[in-house]
Amino acid sequence: MVILRLVGLVLGLVFLAVLGHEIYKFASVGGYRLVSAGELWARSDANSLVGFQALIEKGAAPWLWSDIVLPVLLGPAWAIPLVPAALLLVLARRRRRQLA
Numbered sequence: 845m846v847i848l849r850l851v852g853l854v855l856g857l858v859f860l861a862v863l864g865h866e867i868y869k870f871a872s873v874g875g876y877r878l879v880s881a882g883e884l885w886a887r888s889d890a891n892s893l894v895g896f897q898a899l900i901e902k903g904a905a906p907w908l909w910s911d912i913v914l915p916v917l918l919g920p921a922w923a924i925p926l927v928p929a930a931l932l933l934v935l936a937r938r939r940r941r942q943l944a
Contacts, residue, residue, distance in 0.1 A: 845936045852932030858925040866922065881924045882917030 862884070870876050885893050900909045916924070 848932050848936035852929045852936060855925040855929035855932065859922055859929055862922045862925065879921045880918050881921040882914075884921045885917070 862879070866876075866879055869879070882893065897909055897913075900913055
C-alpha cells in the first residue's frame with residue numbers, strides 16, 4: 845500500500861507540473877492553448893515517440909495505435925498522470941478501523 849501511495853503522489857506531482865506549465869503558458873501568451881500529451885512527448889524526445897509508434901504498429905497490432913494510443917496522446921497532457929494518480933490514491937487510501 846505504501847508503494848501505491850508513493851507512486852500516486854509522484855504522479856500527482858507530475859500532474860501539478862504539467863498543469864503549472866499550461867498555466868505559465870496561459871499567463872505569458874495571454875490565451876489558453878491545450879498542450880497534448882503527444883506534443884509534450886515529441887518536444888522532449890521525438891525519436892522515442894516514432895519508435896514507440898513503430899513498436900506498437902509492428903509488434904502488437906496496427907489498430908492499437910490508431911484506436912487507443914493516438915486518441916490518448918491527442919488528449920490533454922495533464923490528464924495522463926491525473927487518472928492513474930487518482931486511481932492509485934483511492935486504492936491505497938487508509939481505511940479506518942471500526943470499533944466493535
